[in-house]
Amino acid sequence: MAMLQAPEEPGGAGVTGEPGLPPAIAPITAGGLLASGGGISGARSLRRMARAITSNRKASAGALLLLLFIVIAAIPGVIAHDNPNAEVYPKLLGPSSSHWLGTTALGQDMFSQVIYGTRPVLLIAFGVGLGATIIAMLVGVAAAYLGGVYDGVLNVITDVLLVIPLLPLLIIIGSYLKGAGTAVMIIVITATGWSYTARQLRAQALSLRSRDYLEAARVRGERRLYIIVVEIIPTMTSLLVASFLTNALYAVLFSSSLQFLGLGDPNVTSWGTMLYWAEQAEAFQVAPLWIIVPGLCIVALGAAFALINYAFDEIGNPALRPVRSMRRSARVQRSR
Amino acid sequence: MRYVLRRLGFFVLTLWVALTLNFLLPRMMPGNPALAVIGTYKGGVSPQALKALEAQFGFTTHQGLISQYVSYLGNVARLNFGISLTTQPGTSVAHIVLDAIPWTLGLVGITTILAFILGTLIGIIGAWRRGGLFDSIMPPILVIMTVIPFFWLGLILILVFGVKLKLLPYFFTYTYTLTPGFTPAFIGNVLEHAILPAFTLLITTIGTWILTMRNTMITTLAEDYVRMARAKGLPGWRIMLDYAARNAILPNLTGFAMSLGFIVGGAVLIEEVFNYQGVGWLLLQAVFNDDYPLEQALFLLITVAVLVAILISDLLTAILDPRTRGAS
Numbered sequence: 144m145a146m147l148q149a150p151e152e153p154g155g156a157g158v159t160g161e162p163g164l165p166p167a168i169a170p171i172t173a174g175g176l177l178a179s180g181g182g183i184s185g186a187r188s189l190r191r192m193a194r195a196i197t198s199n200r201k202a203s204a205g206a207l208l209l210l211l212f213i214v215i216a217a218i219p220g221v222i223a224h225d226n227p228n229a230e231v232y233p234k235l236l237g238p239s240s241s242h243w244l245g246t247t248a249l250g251q252d253m254f255s256q257v258i259y260g261t262r263p264v265l266l267i268a269f270g271v272g273l274g275a276t277i278i279a280m281l282v283g284v285a286a287a288y289l290g291g292v293y294d295g296v297l298n299v300i301t302d303v304l305l306v307i308p309l310l311p312l313l314i315i316i317g318s319y320l321k322g323a324g325t326a327v328m329i330i331v332i333t334a335t336g337w338s339y340t341a342r343q344l345r346a347q348a349l350s351l352r353s354r355d356y357l358e359a360a361r362v363r364g365e366r367r368l369y370i371i372v373v374e375i376i377p378t379m380t381s382l383l384v385a386s387f388l389t390n391a392l393y394a395v396l397f398s399s400s401l402q403f404l405g406l407g408d409p410n411v412t413s414w415g416t417m418l419y420w421a422e423q424a425e426a427f428q429v430a431p432l433w434i435i436v437p438g439l440c441i442v443a444l445g446a447a448f449a450l451i452n453y454a455f456d457e458i459g460n461p462a463l464r465p466v467r468s469m470r471r472s473a474r475v476q477r478s479r
Numbered sequence: 480m481r482y483v484l485r486r487l488g489f490f491v492l493t494l495w496v497a498l499t500l501n502f503l504l505p506r507m508m509p510g511n512p513a514l515a516v517i518g519t520y521k522g523g524v525s526p527q528a529l530k531a532l533e534a535q536f537g538f539t540t541h542q543g544l545i546s547q548y549v550s551y552l553g554n555v556a557r558l559n560f561g562i563s564l565t566t567q568p569g570t571s572v573a574h575i576v577l578d579a580i581p582w583t584l585g586l587v588g589i590t591t592i593l594a595f596i597l598g599t600l601i602g603i604i605g606a607w608r609r610g611g612l613f614d615s616i617m618p619p620i621l622v623i624m625t626v627i628p629f630f631w632l633g634l635i636l637i638l639v640f641g642v643k644l645k646l647l648p649y650f651f652t653y654t655y656t657l658t659p660g661f662t663p664a665f666i667g668n669v670l671e672h673a674i675l676p677a678f679t680l681l682i683t684t685i686g687t688w689i690l691t692m693r694n695t696m697i698t699t700l701a702e703d704y705v706r707m708a709r710a711k712g713l714p715g716w717r718i719m720l721d722y723a724a725r726n727a728i729l730p731n732l733t734g735f736a737m738s739l740g741f742i743v744g745g746a747v748l749i750e751e752v753f754n755y756q757g758v759g760w761l762l763l764q765a766v767f768n769d770d771y772p773l774e775q776a777l778f779l780l781i782t783v784a785v786l787v788a789i790l791i792s793d794l795l796t797a798i799l800d801p802r803t804r805g806a807s
Contacts, residue, residue, distance in 0.1 A: 201619055302489065303496045306789055311744050311762060311781050315504060315774060318766040396628055400748055403630050404763065418631065422752075427634075427642040434638060438631035445626030453622045462697045465614040 188380045195458045196451065202458075205450030212444055216262040223255030227412045235429050244432050248424035256412050257436055263325045263413040264395060264444065270329035271394035272387040275337035279386050280379065283344035287351045287375050288367075298345065304338035313397060317406035324408040328398050336393055340386035347382050351375060385455055392448040399441050414440050486793040490786055497782040501775050502551050506544075555779070561772035566764050572776045575761065580743070582652055583750070583757030586673050587742045590680045595735045597681075598688025602731075603724045605689065606696035607715075618693075621686035633679045633752035640675060648672050652756050676753045680746060684738075692731050699727040729800055733792045740788025744781030 196202040215222060228251060236246040244253035282301060286294045316331055317323055323331065351357060360370045376383075401407055402415025409416060414437035421433040457463045554560070560572040567575055605613045641649035653659070653668045699705065700723050708718045747759030754760065758777060765773040 201622075204619075299492070303493050306493055306785055307497060307500070308741065308744050308781050308785050310747055311759075311778055312500075314747065314762065314766055315778055318769075318774075319504070392626065396626065399628055400630060403628075403748070404751065418634070422634070427638050431638055434631075434634050438628065438634065441631065442623065442627050445628075446623045449622045449626050450619065453618065456694075460694075460698070462701060463618075463694055465610075465618075 186377075188377075189384075192381060192384060192455070195455065199454040199458060201450045202454030205447045205452075205454065208443055208447035209451070212261055212265060212447065215258055216265040219255075219259045219262060223252070223258035225252035225255040227251060227256040227259040228410075238432065244436055245430060247420065247430070247433060248426070249420075253417075253430075253433060253436070256417055257414070257440060260413040260417060260437065261440070263411050264398065264415075264441075266325055267328050267332070267398045268391040268394045268444070268448070270325075271332045271336065272391035274329065274333035275340060275390035276383055276386045278333070278337040279341035279344045280376065280383060282341040283348035283379060284371055284375055286345040287348035287357075288371055290352065294345075301338045301341045301345070304335065305342065307335075309335055310397065310400065313401060314404065314406065317401050317404075320406075322408045323401070323406065324411060328401070328407065329394075332394050332397050333390075336390060336397070340382075340389055344379060344382055344386060347379060348375070351378060381455070381459075385452060388448045388452040388455075392445055392452070395441060395445050395448070414438070482797055483794065486790060486797075490790045493786050494783065497779065497786070498552065498555060499548075501779055501782075502548055505771060505775075560776035560779075563770055563773050565768040565770045566761070566773055572773050575773060576758070576776055576780060579756060579758045579761045582755065583743060583746065583759065586676055586750075586755060586757060587680065587746045588739075590677045591684070591735075591738055591742055593677075594681050594685045595688055595731070595738070598685040599692045599728065599731050601685075602689040602692025603696055603719065603727075606693045606700060606727075607719045607723070609697075618690065621690050624682060624686035625690075627683050628748070629679060629683050629746070630748040630752050632683055633676065633749055636675050636679055637752070647675050649675050650754050672753075672755075676746075676749050676755055679749055679752075688731060688734075691734065692727065695730050696723055696727040699723045702726075729796070732799065733796050736792030736795050737785075737788050739791075740785035743784040744777075 196206050230250045232242065232246045232250045232252060234246060234248055234250045236242055238245045242252050242254065244257065247253055247256070282297050285297050312335055313331065316335075320327060320331070357370065357374055360374050365374075398407070399413075399415035399418070402411075402413055403418045403422070405419050407413070407416055407419075409419075417437040418434065421430070421437070424430075424433075426433040558573065560576075563570050563572055563575055605617060637649045640646045648654070648671055651672065653665065653672055657665050657668055659665060702723075705718060705722050708722045713722075743758055744762070746757070747762060749755070750757045750760035751763050758781070762774065762777045762781070764770070765777060
């Protein structure tokens with residue numbers, strides 16, 4: 144993918160180094176915490192993840208940032224008192240106590256634009272994260288349970304979609320759609336972007352196929368749905384969470400890029416469209432904050448998803464953690 | 480051999496999908512873009528361009544979808560991409576595209592190679608010297624660096640180095656008034672214009688190379704053959720380069736082969752922000768001006784570049800990693 148992706152992904156083959164992952168769409172490989180033991184229940188691995196978030200500093204920082212943005216998106220009116228679209232103030236005011244970030248070239252309050260702009264971005268991030276993860280889960284389940292033709296066909300579709308350059312494709316689709324709103328954005332990015340994590344989930348699912356407990360469930364005569372929901376999906380929990388984070392991150396970057404290019408709905412107040420209007424208004428000279436702040440928000444939200452994800456990688460592969468404390472204790476031992 | 484054949488088969492399949500996607504996209508979208516174009520440019524379109532449009536969309540010739548598809552594939556096979564409608568009306572699409580390619584190859588290509596070499600080296604050293612400042616501070620910083628949007632970093636660099644400090648040019652590929660040619664003045668001018676976009680690309684991509692190399696290298700350093708090398712008393716740099724890095728570099732190398740494919744279309748946003756007249760900038764011009772023949776040709780070019788790079792990276796993996804040849 145900037146791929147990237149894409150952007151961008153990007154060598155982002157990560158620890159596993161699987162060939163065939165376009166660098167533009169895969170900066171950080173998700174999926175530490177692999178439930179490699181098999182049969183670890185979903186609830187238990189969720190609890191493990193919760194503990195991981197509180198014990199790993201990177202994960203806590205990411206989670207706190209994300210929480211902050213969720214609160215802002217939930218109650219923008221409480222935080223910012225101005226209508227973000229009302230063109231009622233003098234144009235291009237500098238920052239002041241009544242306009243913390245100043246006003247835009249159209250006389251809108253910039254602070255309330257940033258605050259109100261959080262919701263559409265988060266909606267897109269969560270929408271795409273959920274949608275793409277569900278598709279990836281279906282591909283994984285098909286591989287583990289159905290196998291054969293279903294798996295073969297889905298696998299080819301996944302691989303093909305994985306190598307089509309996403310950003311150019313999205314730009315072209317966006318140009319035909321003329322002003323994609325939040326819902327359209329979610330649908331388009333989900334439809335084109337699910338393949339990367341689907342591939343990871345399929346790899347995990349394939350390793351399940353020959354496990355004894357699945358065979359046992361079949362012999363017990365359990366229903367299909369029971370086997371899928373109770374035996375297969377819970378073993379994928381950690382990968383599903385990682386898939387959600389990866390896709391949410393890409394959704395933030397891709398949707399902001401499209402909005403910046405003017406391919407989003409210009410009436411939706413969001414960080415990407417703010418940057419679009421800022422560039423149109425040549426804000427470099429007159430209102431640098433107009434460029435700096437929305438971009439910082441995109442980076443902060445992206446970093447929230449990426450940090451949680453990277454922390455999961457560290458937890459899954461302890462060798463990646465910082466070793467300073469290990470070394471100190473080794474020195475202590477040696478000095479004895 | 481079976482592996483190579485399978486990869487070749489996959490290459491042909493994806494190429495076909497990309498071609499079909501290119502053919503179907505304008506036809507699937509709400510409203511008929513071809514008719515829209517004709518509506519907008521009625522009387523303004525040259526007979527030549529009109530003919531090109533007909534060839535592209537086949538909407539006046541009363542052909543069925545299948546025969547349109549066949550003639551489309553025939554045109555692509557003969558590298559006949561038609562004539563630009565609006566960007567440079569009347570000029571052949573192939574000509575416009577060929578003009579843009581060197582700029583992108585120069586800017587994005589050189590930067591990608593540089594980012595790969597620098598990033599891999601930093602990753603090797605970072606993994607080798609565990610426990611230093613690198614370990615505690617760099618990973619989170621690098622993770623954050625990988626999520627910075629290209630276009631925003633570009634805007635910030637323009638703001639700081641172009642507008643505020645007035646150190647570097649940030650618009651176009653060279654100064655308009657200069658005559659292109661192989662003179663020192665012109666080459667210097669081109670290089671000067673490339674600094675900011677190249678730096679943007681370097682900063683946003685290098686983090687991935689460092690992290691991937693570091694993480695693979697750390698896993699490799701725990702291998703027995705590395706311990707063996709230490710036991711033999713080999714000098715540190717030999718263990719680092721010949722034993723650990725040599726075995727850990729594979730993911731980065733295949734990633735690099737692949738990223739070469741993304742060079743052609745990978746920097747759309749950077750080229751747009753800096754008005755750098757390469758392939759990505761051209762794609763956006765085509766998109767904004769509804770220049771469908773140009774748009775289709777560019778998307779195809781970008782996709783084919785990626786497909787070829789992936790084929791190369793697959794073959795490279797087969798050569799460098801004997802395990803892939805036996806497996807699957």
